[in-house]
Amino acid sequence: MIDPDREPLEGVVEVDQAEIPFREGDTFLERGNAGKILVIGAVEVIERDTNEAKPRRKHAKYLDTRSGRIRLAMIADNSAASIEAFVKANVKREPRCSRMVTNPFRA
Numbered sequence: 001m002i003d004p005d006r007e008p009l010e011g012v013v014e015v016d017q018a019e020i021p022f023r024e025g026d027t028f029l030e031r032g033n034a035g036k037i038l039v040i041g042a043v044e045v046i047e048r049d050t051n052e053a054k055p056r057r058k059h060a061k062y063l064d065t066r067s068g069r070i071r072l073a074m075i076a077d078n079s080a081a082s083i084e085a086f087v088k089a090n091v092k093r094e095p096r097c098s099r100m101v102t103n104p105f106r107a
Contacts, residue, residue: 009044014045037074
């Protein structure tokens with residue numbers, strides 16, 4: 001259940017989407033029964049020592065960070081419009097409050 005009063009994610013937020021394959025029915029190898037669910041997730045990136053959002057340096061690893069709050073959802077497709085709608089609904093919009101981190105794919 002989703003809390004309607006929850007606060008949006010803020011600080012450094014990593015966003016990524018993925019495809020989860022599934023099969024309908026009892027047949028495992030029948031081609032016509034395969035499908036996929038598209039999901040998207042966002043997580044706050046927090047520095048372990050200070051408990052503050054930590055900006056990521058280019059090509060740096062998150063070895064000294066932990067995950068904060070997360071948001072997950074199904075999306076209709078991998079389009080920029082679907083991803084943007086998820087981000088607008090789940091990440092704080094005020095200028096200089098949030099920094100987005102994601103993979104280099106075009107969507």
